[in-house]
Amino acid sequence: MITRSASPRATRKACFLYSCLLLLAFGNVHGLQLDGARLARNAPSTPPTSFESPSTLVNQNELPSSQWGSIIPQAQQSRQERGSTVESFKSFPALLDALDVMQSSYFEVWQGIWPKAIDWTAAVVGTYVSASLSAITRSDWYRDEVAAATVLRSPHNVTIPENLINKYFSHTLSFYYGEHAFALRGQAFDDMLWVVLGWLESIKFISLHSDLHYKSLEGLNESSIWYARQFIPAFAHRARVFYDLASKGWDTSLCDGGMIWSPYLTPYKNAITNQLYISASVSMYLHFPGDYNSSPFMSTSKDSRDGKLRPATPHDPKYLEAAVKGYKWLVSSNMTNRKGLFVDGFHIRGWRGDGRNGSTGSGQCDVRDEQVYTYNQGVILSGLRGLWEATGAWNYLEDGHKLIRNVISATGWGIEDADERRKWAGIGRNGILEESCDAKGTCSQDGQTFKGIFFHHMTAFCASLPVGDVKQVPFSASADLASVHTKSCQEYGPWIRHNAEAAYRTRDSKGRFGTWWTYGLWHNDTAPDNINTEVPDQGTDYRNYGVPKTRLWRFANHLSESFPEDVMPGSEVSTPDSQNWSRDPNGRGRGRTVETQSGGVAVLRALYGVADTGWG
DSSP: OOOSOOOHHHHHHHHHHHHHHHSOOOOOOOOOOOOOOOOOOOOOSSOOSSSSOTTOOOOTTSOOSSOTTTTOOOOOSOTTTTTOOOOOOOHHHHHHHHHHHHHHHHOBTTTTBOTTSOHHHHHHHHHHHHHHHHHHHTSHHHHHHHHHHHHHTOHHHHHHHHHHHHHHHHHHHHHHHHSOHHHHTTSOHHHHHHHHHHHHHHHHHHHHHHHHHTGGGTTTOGGGSOGGGGGHHHHHHHHHHHHHHHGGGBOSSSTTSOBOSOTTSSOOEEHHHHHHHHHHHHHHHHHOOOBOOOOOSOTTSTTEETTEEOOBOTTOHHHHHHHHHHHHHHHHTOOBOTTSOBOOEEEETTOBOSSTTOBOTTOSEEEEEOOOOSGGGTHHHHHHHHHHHHHOOTHHHHHHHHHHHHHHHTTTTTOOOHHHHTSOOSSEETTEEOOTTTTTTOOOHHHHHHHHHHHHHHHHHTSOOOBSOTTSSSOOBOHHHHHHHHHHHHHTHHHHHHHHHHHHTTOOTTOOOOSOTTHHHHTTSOOOSOOOOOOOTTOOOHHHHOOOOSTTTSOGGGTTOOOTTOOOOGGGGOOTTTTOTTTOGGGSTTOSOHHHHHHHHHHHHHIIIIIISSOO
16 A cells, blocks of 8 residues: 655656666676685684584584584474464465565555565565575476476467566566665664665576576577666665675774664664674675776765775675674674573663763673564574685584574474473474564564564575585585585474464465464464563563663663664554454554565575475
8 A cells, every 4th residue: 555645756766667677778797706715714623523612613524423403303293283284385386475465465666665664674575575586586387387488389488487587576676766775874784784685685686597597598699688687786886885884883992893783872782783794794795796886875985085986896805804703703792592592782881972971881792681583593594604605614504503403492393292382482482483572462563574584594594505616715515514404404394384384374365474473373273371472581672662761772862862773663553453362363563564474475485495495
C-alpha cells in the first residue's frame, strides 16, 4: 500500500528508471582479477584437538581431529512428536512463492522501495532479493528449462526463467534509485554497513548469472553480454562510499579498538556493528570490483583528492587487514556468554566525554550488556567464511561451526522431554530460533528482521567449498576439508527444516509469514502455559523498546532528544484484539510485515541452499 503521494521529483525519478529499463545499453565491466595478496601469519604446526581455542590460526591443510558437526545432537522425537504436522513441501517452490509475496505485497516499483520498511531493514530485504536470484539462477529448474529449450527448440522455455530473473533484478535496480542513500549517510555505522553488504550481494549475483548463462557467448558480439553487468560500477561505487563512511566508526581510543555503534550516543561497542565491519571488510576484499567514479560524495575522505574520490582497485589488502584486525578484537573482547552466544555489547564505565571537562572513565569495555539477539549470532558467519576464502586458515571455519552448534543447542534442539522442550533455552525453544519479543508480540521492525539475518548469513557460511589449487586467492579447499565442511553443514539440515516448517505454518491466507515461528509448531492447538522468555538481568532490549534515556546511553544534554536509533516498539501499534490467541498470535503487535516476510524468504533459502542442495 502506498503511504505517501508522489512528488514531482519522485515522478521524474520513476520516469527515468523506466527509461533505463527500456533503453538498456550494453557495456563492459571491470573483471574480477585476483592479485594473490595474503597476510603473513605464524601458524601452529599441529591442528587443535578440541574447539576451545577459536582464535588459533592454523594451516588449512591440517584437518581437525573430528568433524565440526559431529557433536550436534540429533532430535530423537519424530516430526509429529515435535508438533510439526505440516504437509511436506518442496523448498524451491516455497522460496519462489515467499519471494513473490514479499515483492508483490510490499514493494512499490514506481517508488523503488518497500514503503513500510525503514532504511536499514530495506537494505537487508534488498540483499535477500539478490541472494534469492543467485539461488534461482543456479537451480535445477533454471537449468532444466534451458535444456528443454535446446532440445525442443522452444524459446518459451528460456523466457520463463529469464523473465523471472529480470523481473526481480528490475526491482533491485529500482531500489538502487529509491534507496534513501543520503539519509543513511547520517545514521549509525551499522546502518551504513548493511548497505555495503547489500550492493556487494547484487554484484555477486550479476557475476554469477553472467558466468553461468552468458559467459560462453561473450566475445561473439556486444549483445551477447548480459545487460545487468553495466550496473556493476554503480553498485560498487555505493558500496565503497558507505564502507568508507562506516569505517570512521573504528576507534582505538577506547577498549584498544573496535567499532562504535553510533556517533549520536555515548560510546557503545556492540556485536552487530563489529560483525558487520568484519563481514563487509572481507567482502570488499573478495568481491569489490574496483571503483573509478570520482563523484565527490565524500570530500573529507582520506581517499579524496581535490574534492574527488581517488580510484579504488579490486582486492586491496587494506580491506583484508581490517577484517583480520576486527575479528581479532572481537574474539578478545569477551563478548560471549556461558552458552557461547554473543551478547549485545559494551559500555565504558565512567565515560563522560561530552563537554569540556569530560572523562573517558576506565577507557575499557567493562560494562557488558547481556541482551542476546539472533542476528548477533549470524552476521559473523559470512565474515568467517570470507576470512577463510581470503587467507586459507581453516580455524575461521572451525569458529563458525562452533557458533552454529551453540545456537542450535540454545534453541533446545534434541531435548526429548516435551515439557522441557517448551522452556526457553537461551535463544529459542522447541528447537526453533526465537527473539525474546516474539512470544509477547512486541517486536519492533528491528526485532522482526533478526531471525532472517541469522539464516541468510548461515547460508553464506555453509556454501560448499571450492576444491582446487589452495595457493590461489580466494583460496580453494583440499578435498578432505571440503568434505568435512559439507558433512558438518548437512548435519544442520534437520534443524533448518524444523525451523522452516514452523515458519511456513505461520503464513496467513495471503501467504504472508508471521514473526513468531515457534507458534507454527502449535498452530491451532492451545498455546502452552509456559511461554515466558528469560531476559538477562543486565540486558537492555533497546532494539525493540528504544534506547534508554540515561547517561549510560546518551549524552547529558541529549537525554530527551530522539535519534535514528530510537525505535517504535511493536506493542504501540497493537490492534484491540491482538491478544486473542484463538485468532492469530502473529497478528499481534506490528503483525505481518515486509520484515517478517523477509524472514520467511531467508529461512526457506537456507533450507534449499544448505539442507536440500548444499550450494549455500
